[in-house]
Amino acid sequence: MADVKLLGTWPSPFSYRVILALKLKGIDYEYIEQDLSNKSPLLLQSNPVHKKIPVLIHGGNPISESMTILQYIDESWPETHPLLPADPHERTVARFWIKFAEEKLNSASMVFRTSGEEQGKAVRETVELMEILEEHAFGLLKEKEFFGGEKVNMVDLAYGVMGRWFDAIEECSGVRVIDPLKFPLFCGWAERFNEAPVIRDNLPGRKELVDFYKRRREMLLAAAAAAAAAKSN
Ligand SMILES: N[C@@H](CCC(=O)N[C@@H](CS)C(=O)NCC(=O)O)C(=O)O
Known part of the structure; x- marks a missing residue:
């Protein structure tokens, strides 16, 4: 076992x-x-x-x-592939952005869970979140490939889910949130993350995710419509 x-x-x-x-x-x-x-x-x-x-x-x-x-x-397992910087200041900055991901990223899933006005609000909130990340988090990368330098670290893993999942969620929700012209640092980093050794071979395929989330969105919207109809009766 x-x-x-x-x-x-x-x-x-x-x-x-x-x-x-x-x-x-x-x-x-x-x-x-x-x-x-x-x-x-x-x-x-x-x-x-x-x-x-x-x-x-x-x-x-x-x-x-x-x-x-x-x-x-x-x-x-500290021996292989450390996931946080050794320097106390860098480590604390990494923890700050991990906490930010834990607290804020969930709002982005509302783009996928809602429609109409509610979805419009979720898109605006997510764009505002992305503006903060683009300037203050991805702006920290400067010439670095990843938050961990040449290797992916815990901050990369905290946000790495965004690239592949966002792309799938955007496709099945019919909205675009991540404009590459507006968020070039995030988009460049997301491409490098998806292609990084180990990551590339262990992420789920885009088509499988899109198919899954399409079905899930239909179910969520149908359940929300049924709940709204039951309330108005
Ligand atoms: N903050 C949690 C979120 C985990 C989460 O939302 N898991 C979902 C699946 S993606 C779940 O187990 N949902 C079951 C439920 O809500 O009953 C984490 O980072 O692990």
Whole structure:
């Protein structure tokens, strides 16, 4: 039995943060796909507070929340591919942007979950978020390839989900949020991230993601319409 297990779902960007960190470190693990419509006793016992994936189980001990899991992985396997800078100031700046990703990125998923006026609001909010990131986070890169320099680090993993997932979400929601002329630093970085060693071979395919999120969006919008109709009756 593997000492490291990962409970996840294949289209989840949060699962991929963990998968990519494990692959970058070269850690063997057993992946256990979860059905979120019928949560397993193992998931419910392992993450009783949020009942969400991803959960990493190491030596029988469960850890939840993707960015907390990445910090655990980095501390438990420090020898290969460090995921945070050694310098205290750089490390703190990295933590600042990780916290920002945890607090803010979720609003971008509203672009995909909504339509009409609500979607327009979500697009405006996401563009404002991207403006902040373009100037203050991706602006930090200067001549560096990644936040980790020549190698992908924890900040890259925190935001890396945005490029591939955003592209899929934009396609199935019928809106464009990431204009390459407006966000050249983000777009250049996202392209390098998708093509980076290890990342390239372990991200899900664009078509699979688009197909999945198209179906998911239809379901979410149908459920929202049914709820609105029930309320007006
Ligand atoms: N902040 C969490 C978010 C995880 C999350 O939202 N997971 C979703 C799947 S993408 C989930 O398990 N949802 C199940 C539910 O909400 O019941 C993290 O970074 O790990």
